[in-house]
Amino acid sequence: MSLASTLRGASPPRTPWLRAPILFSALIGLFALLVARALYLQWIDNEFLQEQGSSRYSRDVEIPAHRGRILDRFGEPLAISTPVKAFWAWPDQVVATPGQLQALAAVLDLEPRVLAARLAAGGDFVYLKRAVAPEVAARVTALGIKGLHDDDEYRRYYPGGEVMSHVLGFTGDHDIGQEGIELAQQSWLGGAPGSRRVIINRRGEAVEDVANIRSPREGRDLALSIDSRLQYLAYRELKAAIEANQAKAGGLVILDTRTGEILALANLPSYNPNNRNHVARERMRNRALTDIFEPGSTLKPFTIAAALDAGKVDPSTVIDTAPGTLSIGPATIHDAHREGALTVEQVIQKSSNVGAAKIALSLPAETMWDTLSGAGFGTPPKTGFPGEVSGRLRPAKSWRPIEQATIAFGHGIAVNLVQLARAYGIFATEGELKPVTLFKEAGPVAGPPVIKPATARAVRHMLEMVTLPGGTAPKAHVPGYRVAGKTGTAHKLEGGIYVNKYVSSFVGFAPVSNPRLIIAVMIDEPGGSQYYGGSVAAPVFSNVMGAALRLLGVPTDAPISQPQLPADSGDVREET
Amino acid sequence: MVRVNLLLLAVLVACALSLVTSRHQARQLFVELEREQALARAYEVEHGQLELEQSTWAMPGRIEKIAREQLKMQLPAPGRVHVLDGVGR
Numbered sequence: 001m002s003l004a005s006t007l008r009g010a011s012p013p014r015t016p017w018l019r020a021p022i023l024f025s026a027l028i029g030l031f032a033l034l035v036a037r038a039l040y041l042q043w044i045d046n047e048f049l050q051e052q053g054s055s056r057y058s059r060d061v062e063i064p065a066h067r068g069r070i071l072d073r074f075g076e077p078l079a080i081s082t083p084v085k086a087f088w089a090w091p092d093q094v095v096a097t098p099g100q101l102q103a104l105a106a107v108l109d110l111e112p113r114v115l116a117a118r119l120a121a122g123g124d125f126v127y128l129k130r131a132v133a134p135e136v137a138a139r140v141t142a143l144g145i146k147g148l149h150d151d152d153e154y155r156r157y158y159p160g161g162e163v164m165s166h167v168l169g170f171t172g173d174h175d176i177g178q179e180g181i182e183l184a185q186q187s188w189l190g191g192a193p194g195s196r197r198v199i200i201n202r203r204g205e206a207v208e209d210v211a212n213i214r215s216p217r218e219g220r221d222l223a224l225s226i227d228s229r230l231q232y233l234a235y236r237e238l239k240a241a242i243e244a245n246q247a248k249a250g251g252l253v254i255l256d257t258r259t260g261e262i263l264a265l266a267n268l269p270s271y272n273p274n275n276r277n278h279v280a281r282e283r284m285r286n287r288a289l290t291d292i293f294e295p296g297s298t299l300k301p302f303t304i305a306a307a308l309d310a311g312k313v314d315p316s317t318v319i320d321t322a323p324g325t326l327s328i329g330p331a332t333i334h335d336a337h338r339e340g341a342l343t344v345e346q347v348i349q350k351s352s353n354v355g356a357a358k359i360a361l362s363l364p365a366e367t368m369w370d371t372l373s374g375a376g377f378g379t380p381p382k383t384g385f386p387g388e389v390s391g392r393l394r395p396a397k398s399w400r401p402i403e404q405a406t407i408a409f410g411h412g413i414a415v416n417l418v419q420l421a422r423a424y425g426i427f428a429t430e431g432e433l434k435p436v437t438l439f440k441e442a443g444p445v446a447g448p449p450v451i452k453p454a455t456a457r458a459v460r461h462m463l464e465m466v467t468l469p470g471g472t473a474p475k476a477h478v479p480g481y482r483v484a485g486k487t488g489t490a491h492k493l494e495g496g497i498y499v500n501k502y503v504s505s506f507v508g509f510a511p512v513s514n515p516r517l518i519i520a521v522m523i524d525e526p527g528g529s530q531y532y533g534g535s536v537a538a539p540v541f542s543n544v545m546g547a548a549l550r551l552l553g554v555p556t557d558a559p560i561s562q563p564q565l566p567a568d569s570g571d572v573r574e575e576t
Numbered sequence: 577m578v579r580v581n582l583l584l585l586a587v588l589v590a591c592a593l594s595l596v597t598s599r600h601q602a603r604q605l606f607v608e609l610e611r612e613q614a615l616a617r618a619y620e621v622e623h624g625q626l627e628l629e630q631s632t633w634a635m636p637g638r639i640e641k642i643a644r645e646q647l648k649m650q651l652p653a654p655g656r657v658h659v660l661d662g663v664g665r
Binding site for chain 2: 064066069076077078080081082083134157159160161163201205206207208209228229232233236479480556560
């Protein structure tokens with residue numbers, strides 16, 4: 001029998017009951033399951049796959065933003081950020097031969113022992129070296145050490161070094177301002193990096209911009225009022241004076257009389273902001289703004305101005321200062337040199353404490369307070385510098401007579417150097433107190449009038465007499481220019497008692513015929529044989545003022561001649 | 577009718593091909609743009625570094641030292657200075 005006949009003969013085999021519908025519905029059901037899963041992945045739980053997908057063709061790229069530069073008034077850079085690399089690793093993931101490590105240590109300029117110690121520290125993240133210059137970084141990468149990573153960072157450089165350090169301050173980690181202008185202007189200078197998403201090709205190159213996630217914000221440049229030439233000059237002369245007089249510290253401020261801009265602000269001791277490991281906090285203080293001192297006689301002109309303005313005296317009124325002492329209650333005020341009857345002009349010229357005290361006591365306390373407060377004492381100078389102090393000027397109501405007498409010659413009141421320099425602006429102008437600033441101004445700035453123009457002119461004349469033969473500061477003389485100013489030699493207060501340590505100061509301006517610059521010099525605790533303001537601070541003023549006026553090309557207003565100094569007797573008539 | 581369809585097909589193919597090429601061109605140009613932008617950033621960095629270098633070389637302290645020590649320059653004494661009044665002739 002053939003196979004065909006067998007088939008033909010047999011009845012067709014019967015499919016079991018319901019097999020077809022069951023199989024059919026099972027297949028449909030499975031298929032529906034697949035569709036449901038597909039729909040689920042497509043619309044509902046699509047995050048994971050989308051991410052996986054996009055990670056294969058797109059990438060988020062950071063757009064770096066740098067910190068703005070700080071410039072001086074002529075656009076000379078004082079602080080610049082430049083990109084560097086930081087090398088880091090998880091020590092247990094580093095795979096390197098001893099030879100590679102040796103090479104790494106050499107390139108990074110590290111002791112091989114130090115490098116080994118850092119890598120032996122265990123599993124924690126370590127920085128091997130930060131702030132590595134790009135050229136060096138390229139050589140490190142060329143070593144091809146596994147497990148060694150690098151990050152892009154910025155490092156800030158200060159070409160001026162210690163000369164500018166107190167004004168600028170510095171930045172810390174991630175280039176964020178920590179001190180000085182860098183701190184105060186963080187939001188202006190700082191940049192914020194952006195981020196964008198791009199499509200990449202198989203070589204890893206970006207081929208298309210997909211989305212801008214965050215726009216970067218570049219840091220903005222900041223122009224200061226500082227003139228770097230004058231700043232250097234101020235620093236150099238101050239440093240020389242502090243070394244010559246074995247002083248503890250010092251400060252020097254140069255102001256522009258027309259705009260109130262700070263053209264130079266030098267402090268010593270100083271530090272190098274480019275390398276400030278192991279620098280004591282002490283050296284980082286901007287003393288001219290954050291420290292106060294009792295100014296001593298440099299305050300007398302304000303007492304006189306208050307009396308002139310109130311019409312109590314005129315420049316030729318005679319004050320009897322004999323016998324050189326004045327008793328108020330239990331206290332006694334002394335003059336360093338006995339003079340007899342002095343005119344008001346001579347009280348300034350010879351710097352008589354008794355004379356100034358007598359003039360002050362003829363005034364109501366409020367009148368004196370008004371002039372002092374109007375000149376900016378007791379309120380922060382608002383230069384825009386962090387941590388500046390307001391000084392101390394107690395309300396007039398609480399003054400006792402002895403206090404009023406001592407404030408007349410600058411004790412019982414505390415100021416900072418910038419305040420003092422700014423206050424002299426009322427004599428250098430027609431009685432206006434200009435605002436003081438560390439930022440560049442476009443043109444002359446007006447300030448509120450504090451004293452009458454006639455008073456300002458009268459005091460200016462008295463201050464010029466100080467620097468002429470017969471005054472306390474002939475050493476402040478500048479060849480070719482008429483200068484005016486006042487010396488100060490104040491005893492320091494230590495624990496509430498006046499001790500035989502001094503703050504020597506000189507504040508003045510020039511040229512008298514049309515004042516351009518105000519310079520205030522303060523030398524803290526001169527340790528040599530000289531401590532009078534007229535012999536310690538006045539020469540610094542003279543050197544800086546002369547060179548600064550020449551640099552700025554200010555026309556001379558006096559014949560250039562050798563100063564007619566009396567033979568240096570070492571005995572400059574002085575005061576408190 | 578068939579002719580019109582064939583014509584439209586040809587136009588469609590042409591459009592599709594031109595889309596592909598323009599897309600490719602766009603990407604190539606973008607890559608180039610990226611490269612130029614990276615270059616611009618690098619130049620900016622270099623500019624900053626050069627500026628830094630320049631201002632380091634130009635520090636008044638250094639210039640003064642060279643003027644005094646190498647060039648033997650000095651400030652004239654007051655007696656040796658003559659001031660010309662600013663009136664031009």
